[in-house]
Every structure is written in C-alpha cells, then in structure tokens.
Amino acid sequence: MAENNLEISGKQVIFLNGIYPPLPTPFDAKGRIAVDALERNLEFLNQFDLRGFVVMGTNGEHVLLSEREKYQVMEVARAVIPPDKLMIVGTGCQSTSETMVLTNGAASIGADAALVLTPSYYRKQMTPEVLVNHYRTIADHSPIPILVYNMPACTGIDLDADTIVMLARHPNIIGLKDSSGDVVKIGTIRHEVGPGFQLLAGSASFLLPALSIGAVGGILALANIAPAQCIAVHRLFLDGRLKEVQDLQVRLIYANTAVTSRWGVAGLKAAMDSLGMYGGPVRTPLLALSSENKKLLDSILIKSRIKK
Amino acid sequence: MAENNLEISGKQVIFLNGIYPPLPTPFDAKGRIAVDALERNLEFLNQFDLRGFVVMGTNGEHVLLSEREKYQVMEVARAVIPPDKLMIVGTGCQSTSETMVLTNGAASIGADAALVLTPSYYRKQMTPEVLVNHYRTIADHSPIPILVYNMPACTGIDLDADTIVMLARHPNIIGLKDSSGDVVKIGTIRHEVGPGFQLLAGSASFLLPALSIGAVGGILALANIAPAQCIAVHRLFLDGRLKEVQDLQVRLIYANTAVTSRWGVAGLKAAMDSLGMYGGPVRTPLLALSSENKKLLDSILIKSRIKK
Amino acid sequence: MAENNLEISGKQVIFLNGIYPPLPTPFDAKGRIAVDALERNLEFLNQFDLRGFVVMGTNGEHVLLSEREKYQVMEVARAVIPPDKLMIVGTGCQSTSETMVLTNGAASIGADAALVLTPSYYRKQMTPEVLVNHYRTIADHSPIPILVYNMPACTGIDLDADTIVMLARHPNIIGLKDSSGDVVKIGTIRHEVGPGFQLLAGSASFLLPALSIGAVGGILALANIAPAQCIAVHRLFLDGRLKEVQDLQVRLIYANTAVTSRWGVAGLKAAMDSLGMYGGPVRTPLLALSSENKKLLDSILIKSRIKK
C-alpha cells in the first residue's frame, strides 16, 4: 500500500496528488470477469507515472456487478497494483450498512481509500442532514479514509458546497471526486477548507480549470487510454507553462467528449480495444458501439493524437 | 394466483383494474425483516376491495434490501395475499440479467406480474433503443407479464410516450405504472394503444385526472393508510359522480402531499404506526421523522379524515 | 363588456366558465398588424359558443409587439368581440410599473380582465415574496380583475401552489391560467381556495384532467382551429359522458401536440391558413414551417378530424 502519507490541517491523510484511471471491468465473451485482461490492462498502465487506480467506479460498471464479482475485481487489482500506487475502491451503495460492509471488505483486501458515491434513489429525501449522517456513519466505522464521490450526471444529486464543507471536517473524510465540472463549487470548497481535504477532478474535460482553482489531480476515464497526456496536463500546469497546457487541455476535451461523455463505458471499452488494450463487451442494458460509431471513434482517436 | 384474465387487443392479459397498495417492507428493531408485521399489515388490508398488492416497489425500500431479503418478502407476502388478489413484484435492477433472474424468481414464488423499474445509473446512455432492448429482453424471457415502471422522481429518467408505445406492442408487456403525473402522456398512450395495455396511476395525488384520461386504476402509497378512500375515488369516478369524486380527490391530495410526497417512506411508515398498523423503522440513509414532524403528520391525518 | 358577474366567496367576480381561444396576432406581408385578418378571424370564431377571447397571450406573439401595436390589437379586437363575450388581455411585462400602465390601458379600451404573466428575467430573485408583491401591487391599482398566468415552458418560472393560494386571497385576483399541466397543483389550489378563484387550463392537451380536478374551462390555442371540439370536451364532461369525452380528449391531444406543442405559434398560424382562416407570417426570430412540415401538419389535421 502507498506510504506517502501526510499530516495536514491536523489530519493524517494520504497524499492524493496525481492522476488516476478509473478501470473498466473487463468481461469475457461469456460475461464473466476477464481476470487476465484486467491484469494486462493494469500492467500496461503501470508503465506510466500515475498516482494510482480506481476500481469499481462508474466506468467499472459497479452497479452491474454482483457482490461476489466486486470482491473478485478488488483482489485481482490489488495483486497487480504496485504497493506504492494507490488503489481506491468504489464502495457506495444505496444502503448505508451495505456501503459499510463493502468498505470494510475493500479495506481488508488492501484498498488505500474508499470512494463513496452519494446514495440517490430516494433523492427527495437526500437532504444535507441525511447525506451528512450517511457519510459520517461510514467514515466513523471505516478503517480506511473516505473520498466523497459527487456524480450528478448518474445520480441526479449534486452535493452543494456547504454539505461538502461539513463532510470535510470529519477526520476520516479526506477528499472529493467531483464530476459535476462546477469549478465555482471547487473554488468555494478550496476557500473554506484546508489542504487536508483534497479535490480531484472527475473528468479530463475540466482537469486544467479544476487544477487552476485548487484541485490536486483527477480521476479520469481518459487516463485509461491517454495516461501520458493526462499526466502531462498536470505537470505542465505545475510548471506554469500556460500556453502549452491550454493547447493540450482543449485537445483532450475534444477526445474526452467524443469517447467518454457521448458513449460512456461502451466508448471507453471500444477505444481500449482500438488501442490494443482489452476493452471487451459491456453489460446490458448498456449496448456496444455500432461498427459505424467504432469507425468514427477511431478517427477521433487519431485526430486527437491518442492513436497513431 | 388471480384468474380474471382477459384477452384484449390480441393479448392474453390480466385484468388490472383497481387499486393496489405498494407495501412498505417492515423491519424490526434489529433491522431484520419483521415477518409478523408484514403478515398483519396484509391481513388488515385484505378487508378492503383492493385489486392486489405491490411488493418491493419504491415504498418497499427495494434498493435497500439484500437479494435474500427480497425472496423472503415475496414468500411471506404470497402466503398471505389471497389467490384472487394480484401480487405484483418490483424486480427492476440496474442490470438486465439481474432483473431477469429476479423476475423469474418472483414468478416461481407465485407473482402475477413483475413491475420493472427503468435502469437509470447510466442515464445518458438510456436511449429509447437501449431501454426498448432492456424491456423486450426481459419480457421475452419472463413467465409472467411485465409492467413498465416509470418513476422519474427517483430515477431521473422519464420514459416518453413513443418509447412506451413501442413497448406496449410486446405481447408480454401489459401495462405501465406512471408516477410522473404527466396526464398528457397518459392520454397520448391511450390514443395510440388498445385497452390491452393498461395504465395505472403511480400516486393518489393524480388518480382522478389519470382515470379521466384512460387509466384503469392505481398503485398508490396512500392506499396503505386510506384504502377505502382510494377505492372510493375509483368507484365514484366509474359511477360518474363528478362533484363527490372531485371533493374526495382534492382532500386526498392534501393528505398524500403531506405524507408521502414530502416525507417519503418514513412518512408512510410513521402514518401506519399512528393508525395502528406496523410501520416501524426505515433503513439508513433514510431517517425517521422527528417527533415534531410526527405530531404534524398526525394533525394532517386527522384533518384529511384518514385518522379519526 | 360581459355582465354575467358573480359574487362568490365574498368576491365580485366575472363568471369565467368556458373556452377561450388565445388569438394569434396576424401580420401582413410587410410585417404590420393585419387588421382585416384579425377582424375576419374573430368573426369566424364568434359563431361558436366560446366564453371569450384572449388577446396578446403567448400565441399573440406579445413579446414581439411594440407598445403601439399592442394598443392597436386591443382596439381592433374589442370592436369585434361582442359585449357578452369576454376580452381578456395579456398585460404582463418584466417591470411592475410597465405592467400596471398596460393593464390600465387595456381597461380603458374595454378589456374585461387582464392576464398577467409572471416576470421571469431575474428568475433567481423571483421568490414568492417578490411575486406576491408584484401581483398585489398590480391588482391593487387595476380597474379590472387580474388573472395570474403561469407559463413555465416560456418563463422558466413555475408558481407553486402556496404562492397561488396567497394571491387568490386578493379581492381583485380572480383566477389562474395554468399552462404547466400539473394537475396535482390544480387540485391542491382547488382544495385550499373557494370557487371565487377560478382555474383555467392553459392547453387543450390536459383540458379534461383539469376539469376533473376543478378547473372551470380553458384558454386553448387549439380553440382557434377546433373551437367546436374544445367546447364539446367541456360540455361532455359537465354531462358526465365519460367514455365519449375521453375519446375526444385523447384525439385532441394528438392534434394539439402536433400543432401547438411541437411548432408553437408558427404551427398554429399554418393550421389557420390551412383551414381557410388567416394565419400569415410569424415574426423573427420565429420561423415559418417548412413546406414539408406544412404537409405533415395537414395530414395531422385530417387524421384528427379538424380538417375535412
């Protein structure tokens, strides 16, 4: 497990700075977890200077996996992810207690942190009071630190800055993955909380703007297929090379919009197949790209210089 | 199992006309399924001229139940629901195959029909093509008929009339529970499809307007606590007693808005407790009503003549 | 001016029951108000048992008219509308004082009531307090009664039931035109206020459901081209002929969705042209229907039995 821990603002936290691919869960032709493929994809990505990996995020099709499969994915991944790289596991379920069980399971397998999606089905009841109680209960009982996962495009719930600031005060809640792209919210949180609460952009499309306003890295679907470029945005930003980083960032928006925003997991898996990694099938109700769209995807990968 | 089947528009369908309470799942103080309470609640409701019951709908906290608990609830309910009343089971999961397995399980336990919620997590990908494929796959393989469950307040997905009309053409998809309250949509569907596709209102708040435009009944949280009044709306409407039914309907809106729209499952369970049924605790992240809100709830139940 | 006034709930109010077409404003080829055409359209519609007319509503392209043109339209219309039929004038502007001036102008020309659209530009500031103050100020100073006009599809503001109930207590605010189609809101208001506050459906697509829950009529774009059918829905409902009214209503939804929901004012004007009335051009930014869409429109009018 990663060791570069950090005490900031009175919290003993893991230093999260950097780029993370949220790994797709590969399935074989019979619909089972393709263990070999997961290992190979990870070995390929281990060549790059990534800070770590997320398993069972949105791109991991976590809501389409059985409980047994979730444990299988975690175990395979932890075995291949080097100890100095973080394994962050998506453990959010609709139920608080189910989330706690899975979080503890992830910890026992060696996860460095848990990424906990907002529960969302009873969204009218998901008041700040309810959500704060949910996250604090989980964080109180978790042996590993908690990252809040705000993903309004999938959950229909957009955590507001005040709620996040309340959560940030908990000693075991160390950060936020925000996929809303609301940079004003990121800046508001940055203004209110110390550096012990770390912000990660949830999409390569707004990595640079998020960094400019206080994020320390990103969990980026695009980092599965363009890890070097995603890492480069982070580096160029830290080096203050504004013109170069802007040019790179806007090109990545083009690729990311096409691949992951438009087509979701199926687009990401098709891109991996196109680039020689293993993407493989998605689970229904998700459908694979049509062959026409696969061709279009290929031309986008080439135009955005991800594929040679 | 119910026998009043019907062949309409070339479909062999169950005659769905009437009122259905979606049963809350009772938990005991330790958080387990309270089997006795479920039986007693059902026995109480069996006194009324309800058409049947829904188990594991939104008010059944279905997303907070384990797989094992789902089967337990179905088995207990089927044993107590008389054979001439329908048992409709909520079987919708995010994954198509998981939904199919649960639908088959429900059928084997004696469910008369399955109520299949739209999958929603990957909502941007939930195009008409994807949703039609999902529902048709399930309906093709299900031994019992399928009801589509449109619940935009929880899923963020609002099935449009065209998609529903496409689904209605499938011989094993026999109806829709619509909780959107969009009466224009109900009328549009009524115009496009024959009576073999049956429409059920998803809330007591718009039962009468939905009946006026072609619905044949409703699956109504309020029918758990005010079964006689809900049944009366249906009867008075069929008898053309327009003034009486309007007065009753608007009073039920008042009660329903307060109890179930504002407070959700926790409100419904608190109302059941207040009325001598078993409501009991909700599962976290849901929280119980404050004692202040319980008093407010009581006064609403009295003012709306549900509680004497 | 109309004389069938009514004292109900302590208010001296005009009896609004019935159907009203919101008149399109006809333009000639040079873009000026086509006075003759407006007169001819009104003379045609005067044959039907309509309760009155709305001028300068949404279909009157009111936001595209100059102040001078608004007075011209009111004067022409009043001269042709018989005294026993109501002329309701849309007078809502973004500014309270501008609305007051126009309301007084309408009164002086002989309008029976003013239909006041919610101001909307500063929507974040349009709190219940602000809106109540706006409407009460106008109603306090208006010589004619005020109807609240709720039109969220155009304004982005959806007045809630509580705000409307507060407005309904003002002695000079006598009703609501609601174009939201939210029948639960209509029922809630019906439950809270006496019959002195009259509810009008804002679209033919939900006329019957709105009547079922307490509306007394409707201001219906479709009443410009299908006045007899719209009046028939109202009559059949009052006569309790539930099956006939439902069949007619769902057919009208089909026509109304196609003509006015999809294509707006341009669709309505094209339909009038097709039926031998004067529709004529719309003002930019609105664009006329393509000739292809005009053909499609024609087939819809025939299929829905509006055109022979």
Add this chain to the structure above:
Amino acid sequence: MAENNLEISGKQVIFLNGIYPPLPTPFDAKGRIAVDALERNLEFLNQFDLRGFVVMGTNGEHVLLSEREKYQVMEVARAVIPPDKLMIVGTGCQSTSETMVLTNGAASIGADAALVLTPSYYRKQMTPEVLVNHYRTIADHSPIPILVYNMPACTGIDLDADTIVMLARHPNIIGLKDSSGDVVKIGTIRHEVGPGFQLLAGSASFLLPALSIGAVGGILALANIAPAQCIAVHRLFLDGRLKEVQDLQVRLIYANTAVTSRWGVAGLKAAMDSLGMYGGPVRTPLLALSSENKKLLDSILIKSRIKK
C-alpha cells in the same frame, strides 16, 4: 471609440482582452435615471485599468427600461467613457427586428460593440437553426461587431458549443460572453475556433478557470465594486503566478457568491452604496435588500477585503 483593433483569423476585430464592469443603471428616488450618479460611478471606475464597460446588461436592469431610457443611458455613458475604453451595449430583445433597431441606435451613439442576449420567450422554438438565423441577420446589418451573450440563469437557454462555433464563423460576430460557467464548453469552443473569436467570462466566480482554458477577460458584476482585484486575477494569471492568483480567485468567489449570485442587482447596488458609490433603488418587481441583509452584506465585503 477604441482603436486597438486587430486582424486575426481574417477578421478585423476589436482586441477585447481585459476586464469590464457591467454597469448598473442608477435610479433616483422618483425612479428616473440618475444621470449624475451614472457619471460619478463611471468617473470612479475610470481610475482603474479596465478594458471598457458594458451598459444595459443584466445588471443594468435592461429589461426594466423603456426604449427612451435605454438611449438616455447610452448617451450619458458614452460621454463619460474615455475614447480608448470600449463601450459595449446590451441590445438583445425578444424580436430580431427590435434588436436590429437598437443595435443600430447603439452604433450611432458610439458603442464599440453590441452584446446580444439570446431571445428566449419561445424557448422550445429556439433551435440552433432559429438562433443562428437570428444572430446572423443582426450581424449582417450591424455597423458594429456583435458579441453573443449566453446567460442561461436568466433566459433558460444555454447555447451549445456547436451553435456558438457556427456563429463564430460570421465575420461580424467577434466573441461570446458566457455566464454559464461551463468551462468545458469554453474549452471546446477554444479548440474549434481561432483567436479571432474572443471569449469573456460572465462572472468573477469562474474568471481564473475560464482564463486557464482560453478566455481573454471577463464582464464581471464584481468589477463594479472590486475592479482592482478583478484586474489582478487577470494580471497574475498572465504572469503565471499560480498560487497567488488561486488564493485571490477563491476569495473573490466568496464575495461574488454572496453579493451578486445570491442577491442579484439589488445586492450589487447595496454593495455600491456601502462602498461610497451610488447604488440606489432597484425597480420592481425586484426588491431592495432588507436592513438585516445589508448588514450581512457589509460583513461579507469586509471579510473578503473589498471594504476596509
């Protein structure tokens, strides 16, 4: 008029880089334009290195002004704004032709550019085709360049990147003020169009993220009360002083959220009063801040170092 024009990407465009306050329109106690106050506010702001001023934007209460008042404001402003600073005038109306007339009027008074808000009342009809036709017609006939004004919080219309890219190709459409805060859209446009199409942030809350991704400045309500700080964000960014600019930006978010996002024009005017400028009353339906909120505002101005 400003002379630092620029030929880029084949367009002869004005060099827009920099910060612009959108001036509130001051009213006196009787509700008339307070000419002296407008002059004094402008003289105060002329001390700062602003690129220019916007008159009759959202903060200018443009929708609450009569046509005559609009001309009065433009004339007073042009007389006080130095020739080397730009005067950009908000000229967008619901009607295309009314917008054209006002744009030409603004040009004749010496405006350097027109800021044209999207028409929005008939929003369902505001397709890309309609909007492109609207803007092109205006740009074709305007003697001064056009800036597109995207303000979804007020109009309910959010121009998408594709539509903006189409507009950017017109030789007389030179830029965009975007108030949506959608930095991915800004980056997408930056990727697709050359530097001849200039992007301005519409709020101080996301100035830095917008600059990071390709904006060249901003039209910022906050620049009325904190011109030096807004200018400093731009300078520090250009100088690559990332840590300082981030700290300043997040502090400005705090102030801007409180003053202009929460309370709108009334908040801005109250802040101006508090700082010794002339804010004065807003027009109804807008309401002034309560005295309690004025005190809260004062404390926010002090905490954010805008007021000493």
